[in-house]
Each structure stands twice: as structure tokens, then as C-alpha cells.
Amino acid sequence: MLTILRKEIAAFFSSLVAYIIVGIFLAATGLFLWVFPDSAVLDYGYAGLDSLFDIAPYLFMFLIPAVTMRSIAEEKKEGTFELLATRPLTDWQIILGKYFGSLAIVLMAMAPTLIYYFTVYELGATRGNVDTGAVIGSYTGLFLLGGIFVAIGILASAVTSNQVVAFTIAVFLSFFLFSGFDSLSRLVSLQQADTLIAAIGIMEHYQSVSRGVLDTRDLVYFASFTLFFLVITKTVLGGRKW
Amino acid sequence: MSIAVEHLTKLFGQQKAIDSISFRAEPGKVMGFLGPNGAGKSTTMRILTSFIPQTSGRATVCGFDVAREALEVRRVVGYLPEHNPLYPELYVKESLGFVANIHGLQNKRQRISDVIGLTGLGDEQHKKIGQLSKGYRQRVGLAQAIIHDPKVLILDEPTSGLDPNQLSGIRKLIRDLGASRTVVFSTHIMQEAEAVCDHIVIINKGNIVADDALSSLRGVHPGRTLEEIFISLTGSNAIAH
Ligand SMILES: Nc1ncnc2c1ncn2[C@@H]1O[C@H](COP(=O)(O)OP(=O)(O)O)[C@@H](O)[C@H]1O
Numbered sequence: 376m377l378t379i380l381r382k383e384i385a386a387f388f389s390s391l392v393a394y395i396i397v398g399i400f401l402a403a404t405g406l407f408l409w410v411f412p413d414s415a416v417l418d419y420g421y422a423g424l425d426s427l428f429d430i431a432p433y434l435f436m437f438l439i440p441a442v443t444m445r446s447i448a449e450e451k452k453e454g455t456f457e458l459l460a461t462r463p464l465t466d467w468q469i470i471l472g473k474y475f476g477s478l479a480i481v482l483m484a485m486a487p488t489l490i491y492y493f494t495v496y497e498l499g500a501t502r503g504n505v506d507t508g509a510v511i512g513s514y515t516g517l518f519l520l521g522g523i524f525v526a527i528g529i530l531a532s533a534v535t536s537n538q539v540v541a542f543t544i545a546v547f548l549s550f551f552l553f554s555g556f557d558s559l560s561r562l563v564s565l566q567q568a569d570t571l572i573a574a575i576g577i578m579e580h581y582q583s584v585s586r587g588v589l590d591t592r593d594l595v596y597f598a599s600f601t602l603f604f605l606v607i608t609k610t611v612l613g614g615r616k617w
Numbered sequence: 618m619s620i621a622v623e624h625l626t627k628l629f630g631q632q633k634a635i636d637s638i639s640f641r642a643e644p645g646k647v648m649g650f651l652g653p654n655g656a657g658k659s660t661t662m663r664i665l666t667s668f669i670p671q672t673s674g675r676a677t678v679c680g681f682d683v684a685r686e687a688l689e690v691r692r693v694v695g696y697l698p699e700h701n702p703l704y705p706e707l708y709v710k711e712s713l714g715f716v717a718n719i720h721g722l723q724n725k726r727q728r729i730s731d732v733i734g735l736t737g738l739g740d741e742q743h744k745k746i747g748q749l750s751k752g753y754r755q756r757v758g759l760a761q762a763i764i765h766d767p768k769v770l771i772l773d774e775p776t777s778g779l780d781p782n783q784l785s786g787i788r789k790l791i792r793d794l795g796a797s798r799t800v801v802f803s804t805h806i807m808q809e810a811e812a813v814c815d816h817i818v819i820i821n822k823g824n825i826v827a828d829d830a831l832s833s834l835r836g837v838h839p840g841r842t843l844e845e846i847f848i849s850l851t852g853s854n855a856i857a858h
């Protein structure tokens with residue numbers, strides 16, 4: 376599994392597209408945090424990274440599918456999946472190798488945003504005037520969110536051998552799961568069930584974790600959704616229907 | 618017996634890709650698996666390497682059941698899939714190292730340089746796979762197939778698309794490998810089968826139409842080349858025997 380994981384990371388960073396994707400992610404978070412008037416730290420009055428964590432899920436919706444789209448789709452298209460699947464590896468080892476490889480790439484893309492934290496830390500009216508606990512909570516939320524989105528991306532990459540299709544499926548599915556249920560819950564006719572419906576969506580749980588309260592129910596939610604998508608991926612690949 | 622196939626059937630939807638076929642392959646012999654396009658050669662090989670499951674019937678490789686003992690089967694088999702899929706962005710040695718790691722080989726560097734020597738990749742070993750000619754890519758595919766010193770080799774059209782010089786090199790390699798292993802390889806070229814194989818199995822539309830030592834096949838059809846035998850068994854006016 377580690378062999379697949381390492382190969383996944385190396386394959387991603389061997390293409391120029393990788394640096395463009397990561398660059399766009401960092402540029403976008405930087406812009407929202409420092410430049411755009413609605414969200415910029417300097418205009419906002421008090422030092423915080425809230426705008427980073429508000430915008431990051433929407434950037435993840437595009438960043439992560441771009442990372443995962445080639446993962447399995449490319450192997451199916453080029454026939455190299457047959458190469459992997461006829462070696463002494465289980466389908467689970469292949470899938471988890473690819474899953475954790477992509478997750479590691481996402482973490483690497485996220486790491487440079489820590490610079491923003493240290494900058495805000497230094498910049499505060501009194502030095503260190505930033506809610507570190509909340510930042511840790513927000514990063515945890517982002518990590519768990521990334522975990523689900525990567526699982527969605529890997530599944531999308533397994534159902535097709537076309538990278539563009541994989542990307543599109545992953546973006547839509549991620550968006551729908553993140554904010555679709557929240558929007559649904561606001562529909563007038565569904566008012567009675569609104570909290571229930573909102574609880575299916577990721578946004579509710581993401582915001583709860585981001586507040587810095589680690590509730591086991593949220594952890595179970597993230598873990599079970601991630602596992603759910605990986606199990607479907609295994610089922611899809613196990614069928615060998617392409 | 619290294620490979621034993623009994624009443625193996627594979628359905629794709631309604632279509633029977635192979636229909637209750639049975640054959641055996643022994644160590645120290647090269648088995649030629651011949652048949653026209655769409656006969657079911659690749660399907661059979663994919664079942665034998667535990668890539669796809671059969672619909673019914675049974676197959677074992679070195680005593681391991683392909684459906685129930687997939688990992689054991691894959692440990693003893695070296696497989697070159699049809700069209701020789703490879704990672705073009707990897708260097709030759711990287712690609713071999715990747716496969717060696719999957720097998721968890723201890724003497725990795727030694728094995729890599731061994732198979733580079735065996736397959737004649739020496740001059741090209743520092744290039745990216747994407748930069749190699751078709752003949753050399755085929756050697757990389759073969760090198761990957763034999764890196765873990767498998768007891769059984771399954772090669773799906775290993776010589777397709779090669780020029781005559783490359784052909785003779787690969788054929789010799791297959792013969793040499795077959796001296797101590799069980800080799801099953803498929804081809805369209807009858808002269809090649811005549812030159813390389815000890816044992817011939819011909820499949821047509823999912824059914825085995827010949828299964829014999831090359832010498833006895835010639836005895837049954839005196840004075841005919843393998844090509845003529847092949848056409849008479851698989852042509853549209855073939856007479857079932
Ligand atoms: N994945 C698949 N789905 C549907 N039909 C398939 C699939 N793979 C092979 N077939 C069909 O099975 C038959 C045998 O194919 P194959 O084993 O590739 O033949 P060969 O390798 O002898 O040319 C063909 O008719 C082919 O169209």
C-alpha cells in the first residue's frame with residue numbers, strides 16, 4: 376500500500392499541472408485573506424483566519440477533484456490498472472494507497488497556509504492575539520472535510536476512465552453534499568424536517584468541528600461518509616466492468 | 618502441473634467469451650495459445666491471473682485456485698497484459714523498482730540489474746519509458762513480468778507490433794525463460810508458434826479446437842504447416858472434429 380501511496384504522490388508532482396493546481400489554491404486563499412475587502416484581515420479589524428476557513432471548503436471542491444481525477448481513471452484508460460491488479464495486491468490496498476496518497480497531497484497543499492496563521496499571530500494588536508484553539512479546530516474540520524472530498528474524488532475516478540468526467544462528477548457530488556442539504560433544509564415546505572435534513576449535509580458538521588468543539592457524533596459522521604465512498608469504490612472496481 | 622483449467626466459462630452479458638474450456642500446461646514447456654481475434658485468449662489469461670472472475674468452472678496455477686487464492690496466484694505468476702500497459706512518465710529503473718517494491722523483493726537492486734541484463738535493456742535503462750521504441754517498451758514489460766522470478770509466465774501477444782530483428786530477440790528470450798518455467802503465450806503468427814512452442818492449444822470462438830504437442834499435431838496433419846492447420850480449424854468453413 377505504501378508503494379502505491381508513494382507512487383501516487385510522485386505521479387502527481389511529476390506533472391506541471393500539479394504546481395498550477397496547488398499554486399491556484401494558495402493564491403486564492405491568500406487573496407481572500409489579505410486582499411479582497413469583504414474578507415481581508417487588515418480591513419476586518421480583528422485578527423482571525425475565519426475568512427480562510429469560510430472559503431477553503433469551496434476551494435477544496437475544485438482542488439481535490441483536480442488532484443484525484445487521474446488517480447484511477449488514468450490507470451483504467453491506459454490499461455495499467457491491469458498491471459496493478461495482477462500483482463500481489465488486494466483491491467483495498469490499491470484503493471487505500473491511492474486514497475492516502477491523494478490525502479497527503481491535499482495536506483501538502485494546505486501546509487503553506489500555516490504561514491497565514493503565523494503572520495496573523497505576529498500582526499495582532501497585541502502580539503499573539505489570535506484564538507489558537509479555534510484555528511486548530513478549523514484545521515481539524517478542514518482535514519476531515521478533505522478526507523470526505525478525497526474519498527468522493529477517488530470514487531468519481533473509479534467510475535470512469537475519463538479524467539474530465541471524473542472531475543465533474545466529484546465537483547458536483549462534493550458541492551451537493553456540502554451545501555445541498557443546507558439549502559434543501561431552508562425550503563419552506565420542508566421546514567418541519569429542516570434540522571434533520573441539514574444534519575445529512577457536511578456543512579453543518581464542518582461548522583461544528585470548526586468551532587473547536589470536537590463532538591464524537593461529528594467524527595463518526597466524517598468517518599462513516601468517508602468509508603461509505605471508499606466501499607462503493609471497492610464495489611465498482613471489483614466488478615471490473617470497463 | 619502448473620496450470621490446470623477445467624470447464625472454464627466466462628460470460629460477458631449474454632455472450633460466451635469462453636465456453637467450458639479445459640487444458641493443462643506443464644513446467645519446462647512453452648505453450649502457444651493460438652486463436653483468431655476475439656477467440657477468448659485474453660479473457661482466459663485474465664482469469665488465470667486473477668484479474669477477472671470466471672462465470673463457472675475452475676482453474677489453478679501452481680495448485681492455487683484463481684478465484685479463492687488470488688494473492689498466492691499473483692505471487693507465482695508473471696504476466697504481460699495485451700498491449701503492454703506501462704507508466705510512460707517513469708524511468709525504466711523506477712518502473713522496475715515500483716514493481717519490485719510491490720512484490721517486496723529483498724534483493725531489489727540485484728534483481729533489477731539482472732532483468733535489465735536478461736531483456737537486453739542495458740543501453741536504454743536510463744531513459745523514460747515514454748521515450749522508448751515499441752520494441753524496448755516490450756522488453757520493459759517482460760522485465761516487469763519476470764522480476765520476481767515467477768514459476769509461471771503468461772504473456773499476451775508479447776511480440777505484436779515488433780520488427781523482425783526485435784522479434785527474434787524476444788522469441789529467444791521466451792524460449793530461454795521456458796526452459797525452467799511454465800510459459801503460456803498467445804500469438805497470431807504461426808511461424809512464431811512453430812519456432813517457440815512445445816505445446817499448442819488452439820481456441821476458436823471460445824472453444825478449444827486443438828490441444829497437442831506441436832510434433833503430434835504435425836503427425837495428425839501430415840505435410841501441412843501450422844498455419845494451414847490453424848486455418849482449417851478456425852476458418853469460417855472449419856469442420857468440427
Ligand atoms: N470486458 C468485456 N466486456 C464485454 N465483452 C468482452 C470483454 N472482454 C472481452 N469481451 C469479448 O469476449 C470475446 C473474447 O475476447 P478476447 O478474450 O479479448 O479475445 P482474444 O484475446 O482471443 O482476441 C470477444 O468477443 C470480446 O468482444
Ligand SMILES: [Mg+2]
Nearest residue numbers: 658659660699
Ligand atoms: Mg487478446
